[in-house]
Amino acid sequence: MPSYPKSAAILEHNREFIPGGVVSVNRASQPEIVFVKGEGAYLWDADGNRYIDYHAAFAPHFLGHNDPTVTEAVVRALREGASLYGSGTTEMEGRLAELICRNVPSAESVQLLNTGSEATYQALRLSRAVTGRDHVIVMQGGYNGWHNDVACNLMTPLAQLGPRISPGEYPFKPISSGIPVAHQQLVHPVNFNDLDSARWVCERYPVAGLITEPILQNIGIVKPQPGYLEGLRQLADEYGFILIFDEVKTGFRHALGGYASLAGVKPDLVVFGKAVANGYPMAVLAGKKGLMDWFVHPDSGKRPLLAGTYNAHPVPTAASIACIERLMLRDGEVYRNVEKLGQQAEEGIQTIVRQLGITAIVARQGSAFCLYFMDHPPVDWHDLAGHHDFSLDEKLRQKLIAAGVYFFPLATKQCSISAAHTESDIAATLERLEAALKALVS
Numbered sequence: 263m264p265s266y267p268k269s270a271a272i273l274e275h276n277r278e279f280i281p282g283g284v285v286s287v288n289r290a291s292q293p294e295i296v297f298v299k300g301e302g303a304y305l306w307d308a309d310g311n312r313y314i315d316y317h318a319a320f321a322p323h324f325l326g327h328n329d330p331t332v333t334e335a336v337v338r339a340l341r342e343g344a345s346l347y348g349s350g351t352t353e354m355e356g357r358l359a360e361l362i363c364r365n366v367p368s369a370e371s372v373q374l375l376n377t378g379s380e381a382t383y384q385a386l387r388l389s390r391a392v393t394g395r396d397h398v399i400v401m402q403g404g405y406n407g408w409h410n411d412v413a414c415n416l417m418t419p420l421a422q423l424g425p426r427i428s429p430g431e432y433p434f435k436p437i438s439s440g441i442p443v444a445h446q447q448l449v450h451p452v453n454f455n456d457l458d459s460a461r462w463v464c465e466r467y468p469v470a471g472l473i474t475e476p477i478l479q480n481i482g483i484v485k486p487q488p489g490y491l492e493g494l495r496q497l498a499d500e501y502g503f504i505l506i507f508d509e510v511k512t513g514f515r516h517a518l519g520g521y522a523s524l525a526g527v528k529p530d531l532v533v534f535g536k537a538v539a540n541g542y543p544m545a546v547l548a549g550k551k552g553l554m555d556w557f558v559h560p561d562s563g564k565r566p567l568l569a570g571t572y573n574a575h576p577v578p579t580a581a582s583i584a585c586i587e588r589l590m591l592r593d594g595e596v597y598r599n600v601e602k603l604g605q606q607a608e609e610g611i612q613t614i615v616r617q618l619g620i621t622a623i624v625a626r627q628g629s630a631f632c633l634y635f636m637d638h639p640p641v642d643w644h645d646l647a648g649h650h651d652f653s654l655d656e657k658l659r660q661k662l663i664a665a666g667v668y669f670f671p672l673a674t675k676q677c678s679i680s681a682a683h684t685e686s687d688i689a690a691t692l693e694r695l696e697a698a699l700k701a702l703v704s
Contacts, residue, residue, distance in 0.1 A: 300327030326682025379407030389471030482632030
């Protein structure tokens with residue numbers, strides 16, 4: 263395996279002043295590589311190594327690193343004197359909100375924030391304000407941010423979680439300390455693709471909202487089964503809770519209207535992030551106007567507080583406008599191109615594992631994919647945790663990184679193709695992946 267002396271020196275310095283040396287703990291990984299440049303489909307580290315990047319900073323770089331169109335829009339905004347005014351509104355934030363409402367079927371009104379966690383927090387706060395209820399439903403294996411309502415039940419070992427149960431809820435398993443037990447009692451994790459369990463919770467608790475990624479993309483690509491999202495919509499209508507789609511990762515990466523537009527299901531509220539600004543800090547909370555207007559409710563006692571000094575900062579706002587306008591070009595040409603690249607990657611990987619006699623399958627949605635070492639695409643966390651070869655997955659990722667292909671080195675993390683990747687990049691990746699797998703199984 264290669265060594266990374268310059269990366270090690272930078273990390274050693276940073277650890278003196280930053281806990282652990284990183285400012286977001288999920289960035290800490292092995293090997294400890296410090297990246298210094300991103301351009302298009304490539305990353306360069308401090309030691310001069312170049313990588314074909316499929317991590318994309320946890321997926322926002324849908325157009326590629328430092329996309330020229332987005333960068334030009336940011337530079338233009340700065341040169342024209344755009345600043346953070348902190349009073350009133352701006353033409354740019356209105357333009358961005360209009361673009362989102364015109365392109366997202368479930369977006370009648372929009373609020374702009376900085377991070378996906380802020381947006382999911384506000385979505386749940388709004389749900390509680392509107393319904394007058396306190397309880398929420400979350401998905402086992404889903405990730406919806408860092409706050410108390412959702413910092414739980416991500417990749418919980420089955421030994422702690424227990425066997426699959428349906429109908430029923432799973433114990434709240436925090437991924438953070440500092441969450442009060444009383445608060446945990448308001449949150450009810452259920453398995454994805456399990457309508458019976460969602461109904462079971464609704465029959466026993468006053469549920470304000472259910473939040474889910476429409477595809478679980480923090481454990482790879484776990485797709486909804488036929489009728490599942492439609493079933494959640496029906497349950498929301500029946501029990502009066504707010505249906506929230508967390509499209510922070512699925513959002514603009516899969517379709518300009520969000521994955522919900524592909525599924526043909528309208529949530530009450532939807533959250534976007536990451537790809538909406540191609541790497542700049544921007545998040546969107548959108549939904550039905552009757553719900554969103556509660557943020558300006560005439561009765562201050564019913565009004566949920568939404569505030570943020572940096573909401574709609576001109577730099578990420580300019581980036582978001584440029585990103586969406588690029589995605590609109592030639593009736594979504596970007597999406598057609600990345601679909602071809604995704605298909606090339608999927609078919610190539612499937613051919614390799616078949617020829618090597620490895621039990622594996624690729625789950626893919628457009629530009630996002632994950633290689634699972636099991637004989638079928640997983641339908642929920644229990645299915646995945648009980649069948650996937652996590653050890654082989656992580657060994658493969660380590661070998662690929664050493665060969666100049668950056669898959670994030672944690673098992674089941676999705677791979678993200680960008681519009682900057684080429685057929686040659688995919689072909690080179692397949693060649694190195696085949697060599698890595700041969701070395702692992704020979």
